[in-house]
Amino acid sequence: MLKSKYKVIGVMSGTSLDGIDIIFATFDFDEYWKFEIKEAITFPYSERWKKMLSHLTGESMKSLQDLDEDYSTFLAEQIQIFIDSDKIEDIDFIASHGHTALHQPERGLTYQIGNRQIIADILKQKVICDFRVQDVEFGGQGAPLVPIGDRLLFHNYDFCLNLGGFANISYEEGDERIAFDICPVNIVLNHYVAQIHLEYDDKGQLAKEGSINEELLNKLNKIEFYKNKPPKSLGLEWVNKNIFPLIDAYQLELKDILATFVEHIAIQISKVLNISNKSVLVTGGGAYNDFLINRIQELSKTEIVIPSKEIIEYKEALVFGLLGVLKDRNEINCLKSVTGASQNHSSGKILIPKINN
Incomplete structure (x- = not known):
């Protein structure tokens, strides 16, 4: 029993x-x-x-x-x-x-x-x-693993979007759960603000002050990974090879790097959130980046829902608890x-x- x-x-x-x-x-x-x-x-x-x-x-x-x-x-x-x-x-x-x-x-x-x-x-x-x-x-x-939790614990939302080291998303398509990594997020943003001894860009204020480098933005958006169909996932090795060298080659001011990469994130996410009148549950540290959230909202047609602090910050730990329960059963x-x-x-x-x- x-x-x-x-x-x-x-x-x-x-x-x-x-x-x-x-x-x-x-x-x-x-x-x-x-x-x-x-x-x-x-x-x-x-x-x-x-x-x-x-x-x-x-x-x-x-x-x-x-x-x-x-x-x-x-x-x-x-x-x-x-x-x-x-x-x-x-x-x-x-x-x-x-x-x-x-x-x-x-x-x-x-x-x-x-x-x-x-x-x-x-x-x-x-x-x-x-x-x-x-x-x-x-x-x-081997990733992402959280979507089973999205299906079983957060089924009242059309999309579950996590903005952590990477942006990943999950949703139902027919009778299947579809999920994949969209693009890097905090693994890149935090890397650059660490150069001025910050943990993160609070509410995206530094990025908001910067200017977008259109040439870099276009090159980022043309990276081959974004053309691939799911399932697909990202790791630090991929970022080290494909993202940091590309950004560093431009020798931009910090705030311009942040502004350009935030725009890149928002563009890639909005390509996925291209269905009107749908709700999106947003979790992970990126949910506190007001500038990023506003750019995603402006570029997409969906209702963005920011939940309680404990869900924003601990949803992944919660879902791994559920994965353990399912394994135990x-x-x-x-x-x-x-x-x-x-x-x-x-x-x-x-x-x-x-x-x-």
């Missing part, structure tokens, strides 16, 4: 390196899934961890494996602090995304650090994690219509804490 109620800790670390998002949520199934976020926090990365995580694509596999052990221990420690500070008890399991180190699905490769057995052993809790690997083995992109949590895998499947691995003698 399957349970209908679950108490889960969901953990997410994204490519924008904002920090580790951790939530404690309940999931309740009665004809459809309902949820409640009970507690939520973001643990910011130290400068040391930011530096290490931003250079993962250049590391050898041996170095990544060594770092994996350290990061798994670090992740467990942060989760334990969360559990202790909020006095959380009676957890069914912890569902964790880890942090993407390598993502090259065309080569059959995806590697998330922070999925080692040591997490379960330190926390003495069941851990469900490493959700991408099986999908790549089935010939899929041996139910589909990865959709072939989204990733291009050969079949729908229940992805992830289950770590059971070892009992010390």
Whole structure:
């Protein structure tokens, strides 16, 4: 007999390196899934961890494996602090995304650090994690994984758009969920404002002051990826190869880089949101970028909905909690219509804490 109620800790670390998002949520199934976020926090990365995580694509596999052990221990420690500070008890399991180190699905490769057995052993809790690997083995992109959560938890919106390190979107087309990465967002914007020691461009104010470089904008919009049909996904390696060298070649002022790239983001997103009278749920850190949101609104014909702060900031951690629930029930949590895998499947691995003698 399957349970209908679950108490889960969901953990997410994204490519924008904002920090580790951790939530404690309940999931309740009665004809459809309902949820409640009970507690939520973001643990910011130290400068040391930011530096290490931003250079993962250049590391050898041996170095990544060594770092994996350290990061798994670090992740467990942060989760334990969360559990202790909020006095959380009676957890069914912890569902964790880890942090993407390598993502090259065309080569059959995806590697998330922070999925080692040591997490379960330190926390003495069941851990469900490493959700991408099986999908790549089935010939899929291993991303995006959030659309199953969009379908089951946020079905009252026509589109679910996340503006994190990358912009990704999901929606129903016929009886299938379609989802894909649209373009880079904060992984590029934050990279450039870091040069003046800022975490992000607050509300897009710097970008708003800049001028668009039309030549650069045209070249960005002509990048081959945008012509590809879904399923498709992006990673830091792709940005390092295709975006940063192109922008840097123009030697623009910072605010002009930001203005041009925000316009690029808005154009690429508006090409997808080309249907009138539809609602779009916008989450991720980019939802706070007023200038970007206004440009998307002006270029598209849809109703943009900005939800509560906890949904904006913790939706992905919430959905990975749900992915864990579905894996625990041996139910589909990865959709072939989204990733291009050969079949729908229940992805992830289950770590059971070892009992010390």
